[in-house]
Amino acid sequence: MSELEAAGVTVAGAAPASQITPTRRRRDHSATITFWLFVAPMVIGLGVFTFLPIAWGFLLSLTRARNSISLGDWVGFENYAGILGDAEFRKSMVTIILFTLFIVPLTFVVSLALAMMVNGVGRGTGFFRTVFFIPTAVSYVVASLIWRMGIFNGLPSGFANWLLYTLGEEPGLPFGLGQVLLDFFGGNRVVWIGTPHPPWYWLVLVTVRLWLQVGFYMIIFIAGLQEIPRALYEAAWVDGARTGWNTFRSITLPGLRNTAIAVLLLSFIAAFQAFDEFFNILGGTAASTGNQGLARPPLVYLYRVAFADQDYGRGSAGAFILTALIISVTLIQGRIFGFGRKA
Numbered sequence: 001m002s003e004l005e006a007a008g009v010t011v012a013g014a015a016p017a018s019q020i021t022p023t024r025r026r027r028d029h030s031a032t033i034t035f036w037l038f039v040a041p042m043v044i045g046l047g048v049f050t051f052l053p054i055a056w057g058f059l060l061s062l063t064r065a066r067n068s069i070s071l072g073d074w075v076g077f078e079n080y081a082g083i084l085g086d087a088e089f090r091k092s093m094v095t096i097i098l099f100t101l102f103i104v105p106l107t108f109v110v111s112l113a114l115a116m117m118v119n120g121v122g123r124g125t126g127f128f129r130t131v132f133f134i135p136t137a138v139s140y141v142v143a144s145l146i147w148r149m150g151i152f153n154g155l156p157s158g159f160a161n162w163l164l165y166t167l168g169e170e171p172g173l174p175f176g177l178g179q180v181l182l183d184f185f186g187g188n189r190v191v192w193i194g195t196p197h198p199p200w201y202w203l204v205l206v207t208v209r210l211w212l213q214v215g216f217y218m219i220i221f222i223a224g225l226q227e228i229p230r231a232l233y234e235a236a237w238v239d240g241a242r243t244g245w246n247t248f249r250s251i252t253l254p255g256l257r258n259t260a261i262a263v264l265l266l267s268f269i270a271a272f273q274a275f276d277e278f279f280n281i282l283g284g285t286a287a288s289t290g291n292q293g294l295a296r297p298p299l300v301y302l303y304r305v306a307f308a309d310q311d312y313g314r315g316s317a318g319a320f321i322l323t324a325l326i327i328s329v330t331l332i333q334g335r336i337f338g339f340g341r342k343a
Contacts, residue, residue, distance in 0.1 A: 061316035069312050079317035083305075089318060092301040099297065100271040102206050107267045108260070111214045115221030116252075129222070133215040140212060140276035147208040148281045152192035152200075164188040193281060194291050201282065201294055208277050213270065217263050224259030228252065261337045265330055272326050275299040298322050 056069075061080070064073040083089050118128045135143070151159040165188040167178040182188060185200075192200045232251050233243075253260075274297050283292035283300075292300065298318065306315025 057316045058320060060312050061320055063313050065311070065313040065316075067310045075313070077317075079313045080321060083314050083318040083321060088296075088301060089298065092296050092298045095295050096272055096274065096297040098202075099205065099274060099295070100268060102202065103209050103271050104264065104267045106206065106210060107214055107217060108263055110210065111217035111263065112221050112256075112260075114214065114218045115225060118218065119222050119225045129219065132218055135211050136213065136216045138212060141280055143208055143212055144277045144280035147204055147277075148193060152204045154189075154191045154193065156189060158192075160192060161188050161190055164190065194294075196294055199294070201291075204281055205277055205295065208281070209271075209274070213267070217267065220263055220266075221256065221259060224256045225252070228255035261334070264337070265333055268333065269326055269330060272322070273299065275303070279303070 059071055060069060062074055062076060063071050064075050064079075065071070114132055118125060118132065121128060155161065156165070164181060164185060167173065168182040168188060170178050186198075190200060192204055194201070228251065232255070233247060236247055236251060278292075278295060278297050278300050282294055282296075299322070302315050302318040302322070305311050305318065
């Protein structure tokens with residue numbers, strides 16, 4: 001019994017234990033059962049399809065699991081040391097870092113620019129949001145094959161080479177832009193995929209990822225822009241400021257601080273998890289598997305180790321190393337930028 005109850009004071013909204021009827025107990029018991037009936041499928045699904053594979057994969061990383069996923073010959077952290085000492089794995093880390101340096105800033109700038117343009121449109125805002133967001137629903141595999149076989153196939157009939165030819169033959173472009181493009185790309189018969197020098201395959205990989213994800217981050221930026229009080233812009237207008245770089249630097253960017261950090265973190269994590277575009281553009285068929293050596297990210301390399309070489313122990317160890325790296329860098333980024341703090 002609490003001190004209030006001993007003094008004869010009853011807390012508002014709380015019934016004494018003696019007044020809890022059997023009907024109320026049954027009702028509470030029924031609500032508890034209903035709750036677990038709804039939650040149980042999700043909990044069971046997470047346990048069976050998420051947590052159990054993670055735990056099993058970690059145990060595999062501590063064993064010499066070759067040609068089998070059963071536990072047996074325990075080797076401790078030997079697989080971790082082996083994968084870190086592998087020159088191919090280190091090369092794959094360099095590849096994904098280069099890809100991240102390309103795609104993260106580009107995604108940030110393009111998605112923010114699109115968000116500001118769409119948010120500033122008076123009519124048709126919903127239409128433009130839908131148009132730019134639709135690519136997010138497209139499969140990475142399908143988009144990669146379209147980029148590889150349709151746009152950048154290296155043939156004169158491919159869209160990229162056809163566009164270069166059309167621009168090169170167009171005399172009305174200012175400053176001779178068409179000829180400048182032809183000289184830069186070395187003509188209109190560019191082999192976009194398959195040659196290390198020049199490495200035009202980076203253009204293919206970056207543009208397909210940019211097209212697929214920029215609409216998603218645009219929506220996030222639009223949500224952030226709509227949270228900025230309009231009174232700030234009105235006050236700036238009264239003080240003599242005009243829309244442009246000054247208001248963008250003084251009001252928009254500070255107001256988007258947490259949104260911008262979230263976009264950077266999400267795009268960084270997505271970049272380090274790149275697999276589909278690299279696998280399908282550079283090595284989706286037996287005829288082009290040799291191109292995978294041009295740019296092989298960690299997930300593609302670990303896929304080959306685990307499924308082609310049947311070395312599940314080293315493959316699992318590499319996956320946990322990559323996961324630990326992503327988590328560490330994400331936490332460091334959040335700490336440096338102060339994610340969650342008020343602007």
